[in-house]
Amino acid sequence: MKNLQNIGLLVLAAAIPLIAVLPLPDFWIAQLNYIGMYSMTVMGLVLLTGVGGLTSFGQAAFVGIGAYTTAWLTLNTGISPWLTLFIGMGLTAGSALLVGLITLRMSGHYLPLATIAWGLSLYYLMGNLDGLGKYDGLLGIKSLSIGDFDIGQGRAFFVLTWAILLCFAAALLHLLDSRAGRAIRSLKGGSQMAEAMGISTFRYKVTIFVLAALFASVAGWLLAHFQRTVNPSAFGLKMGIEYLFMAVVGGVGHVWGAIVGAGLIRLLEDQLQVLLPRLMGTSGSYEVIVFGIALVMVLKYLPDGLWSLVGRHLPKRPRPVDWQQAAPLAEREKPEAGALVLDVRKARMEFGGLVAVNDISFQIHAGQIVGLIGPNGAGKSTTFNIITGVLPATRGEVMFRNENISGLPSRDIAKRGMARTFQHVKMIADMTVLENVALGAHTRGSKGVLPAMLRANRSEEKQLFREAQRQLERVGMGEYLHEQAGNLAMGPQRLMEIARALCADPTLLLLDEPAAGLRHKEKQALADVLRQLKNEGMSILLVEHDMDLVMQICDHLVVMEFGTLLTQGPPAQIQQDPKVRAAYLGTEH
Structure with a gap:
């Protein structure tokens, strides 16, 4: 393209x-x-x-x-x-x-x-x-x-x-x-x-x-x-609407659609201003009525504009792979094995009179996979959002590598080395898998808008794509580089999200139900990837309902129920805990 x-x-x-x-x-x-x-x-x-x-x-x-x-x-x-x-x-x-x-x-x-x-x-x-x-x-x-x-x-x-x-x-x-x-x-x-x-x-x-x-x-x-x-008169609200109309008709998401829309509307306007009064037998701005009807029709039947009719017939060539010789991106310093990475101290989240998370405390150390489990509505996602800065805790502290990150926005926490996936996959559907994953390395680049427009960012772009390809191959998705992300099935989409998070070179990786939608072989591949990351010293916080996967890969489990900490410990201990068996795992376990 x-x-x-x-x-x-x-x-x-x-x-x-x-x-x-x-x-x-x-x-x-x-x-x-x-x-x-x-x-x-x-x-x-x-x-x-x-x-x-x-x-x-x-x-x-x-x-x-x-x-x-x-x-x-x-x-x-x-x-x-x-x-x-x-x-x-x-x-x-x-x-x-x-x-x-x-x-x-x-x-x-x-x-x-x-x-x-x-x-x-x-x-x-x-x-x-x-x-x-x-x-x-x-x-x-x-x-x-x-x-x-x-x-x-x-x-x-x-x-x-x-x-x-x-x-x-x-x-x-x-x-x-x-x-x-x-x-x-x-x-x-x-x-x-x-x-x-x-x-x-x-x-x-x-x-x-x-x-x-x-x-x-x-x-x-x-x-x-x-x-x-x-x-x-040339700069009033009427023209503001007309410019937007040109964009929509031509294809508001396409650069060339701007020229198509502007050309079509300009030529039609001139012709209609002459033809419509003749047909109506009286003068008036009848072209506005025609444009209004046309806009409704375009929005209903051709929401991507006229250029999309051209674009869908143009051959889509994959991006040339020209980044193999690019220098690798700089990596952040990793904590020593066993060092404290995350320390959640009595985190509490209140929504009015509802206590969603009630004074939760737990820790994650370098090279450790910690599972955050519990029935639906236990407060796992809210805890996740407190840690990642999506929600500010009502009280309590979140310490990340000995720094209090409570109250920091998500982007600042991400820059410190924390990356996450989402319970419901979030991606840019009309970008390729490679481009989606490269987005995860945003904090590892520095070139802004002006260098991009002047094409002064090519060296950095190659570095970012090299890293994106490496992470995709790491999770077994190397063959999907040039596939449009929206065409992927749910399983590959989740693996793509993990690759995107890995592109940020995180110290702590937070995975929100990564196995959802994966087939058995994909789950085993995911387990292998997580074990490999653990061996490399990465810390992982995992929210997951697949208990077989959780028990298979986690070193430590934190069990929540109704926003409170029910218990925590190694998987073997949790499996035998009668409170957990009753609340979540079921008595047959």
Whole structure:
């Protein structure tokens, strides 16, 4: 798929000068200019909404900031438009950062509502300031030029616009195929899995919000010098909705869908504005009605957009394995055999008047597999979440390698060497198994968004993929490297989760029902992997209902019932304990 994306970039790069020299009517060149500018804005929504899962109706407002900044500065100060581009981007980034810090902690419908409010506020601000020409806007903006060469609004402007668009597309494709891109793609599935991998979900949300705004700002700068006039109508809520509509129709999860959606809607809008009034016999914005119906139909019958029709017929080539010679990632210092790794001290979790975990205490030492067992509702998962930072304990302490981690967020605990799997498998279904597992090594890399977009992260990427392949082979899944994760059966999905956790180079591995869904041979393979990890000095906390597996591999068992510690000890002792036999194992054991 990566090769096909590169081919797409090359085709577009070759098409730009070819179209510029073809004898196309000026009308079509102008249409292509609009499509190019709209596509830039929509690409920001692909990153923000399609990939990151954040719905924003305020994208048009950022187009307005870029447009009004260059318009006002060139008209009133005589500053070069090439300089106003960066001033506008600075103002856009500042405003997007402020809005993002305020709104991106919201979830559900609050974020879209907040961006609607932001777009309306900026629209009325632009329309009521005398310095910005109120609703008439600013007129007489100069066209772009390089020295004595006037770029104008024709073919030279087309080459500039589409060259910038091509750079944006390449940068976005590079970003999505990177450590930072995998972190961004993990946002859509919620924060719990991403935070457990050491990812600061809020920071990445703000980052993509600002990045999408910058794409829009550049489009606004071009639009101002193309139209040579700006007014608030082009940056209101209607356009914000229209940009989102373009993204959905084209394929909100696909970079090339931005161009497809922007092109289709721009051309249809122009045609419908002429044809529909003739059919209706009266003037009006009937195209809005048609677009509304079309949006409902697309969402129902083609939720992945028009580009998905193209994408499903393109051959999917596996990623070239070019990381075999990459240097291995640095590994954290392991504790000495028998050293205390985890010390849970009277951990308590209350939900209102309900005590879910009642003063639980136990320890795990290096090279030890500890099983946390008990009937359903015993409080095992809550204890798990207290240890991993998903839930803050009401009181008590969790000591990890002699450091109090109580109250720390999951991502900070993950960075200290604790990795986990989940009771219900959490993964990114449309990424390959290799990419999902590489996500587990997020804390072991350092390259961020900008190096990814500039392709300055290749060496680190090879290291991460080398480690991901090693861990997959370690759990017996080496043949699934290039398989799409969503195509896996439940058993392989759970093994993939274990490989992802191992990619973090943990000191303590927490496995939440890893044998669920595994066949007998897979369970035996899992037992072998866990024994191997134990021999290497890794500590493991295991929540599991398969008592045969638990008794087979665990050194120590902690038994819970109704949130309390029933008993603990070696498996042989637990099997003979009458309290455990009655509460969980059954009298026949």
